[in-house]
Amino acid sequence: MLTIGKLGAQAGVKVPTIRYYEQIGILPEAERSAGNQRLYSRKALERLAFIRHARDLGFTLEAIRDLLSLSDNPDQSCAAADAIAKAQLAEVESRLARLTALKAELERMVVQCAGGRIADCRVIEVLGDHSLCTTDHRHPESEASA
Template structure:
């Protein structure tokens, strides 16, 4: 059995995050020691590692909740898990396309810069006038 601090060390998940995952039901409530300290068993370590890895891959907490429910019933077909992972892949690809457009715009902006005075600076000019941009990248920046 591990304390919350040792669980944190073993999984790389911060203590407040572990408490939050318990609070929202992603991680089962821990048992308690006689001193009322949280104690976690091996399945809790594995579940938390699953959650951390899924978060690193960008899955939302709701997607993780669905994936954990699927993992808890190993006899189910994996089509539902594939669907969730497919949605995440599509979202990652969309973000990559937006980031590539941002990169291209920044490269274009810098390529047009003459490194003269601020009064003639293409970077400042383009940032001040979105119409000078080659792409509509407001969505990529979260605007």
């Protein structure tokens, strides 16, 4: 049995985060020692590692909750897990595309900074004028006039 600190060290998760996960119900309530301290089994460590890893991959806690409930009933089809992973992949691909465009624009900005006065600085200028963008990186939820 591990105390919360050891568990956190082994899983790479901070102690308050573990308590938070318990609070929001993605970790079950831990057993307690005589002195009321949380004690964790190897199974708990695995579950926490799963969560940590999924968080690293950018899954939301909601998606992780779904994945965990899937893995808690291992006899059903894995279509749902597949769908969650595919959605996550699509998310990541879209973020990648956006970031790639941003990187190009930022590089242009930095290169063009002549080291002069602010009044001539391309960084400020480019940011002030959206029409100087070559690429279109619009948020999906903003449908205002272009």
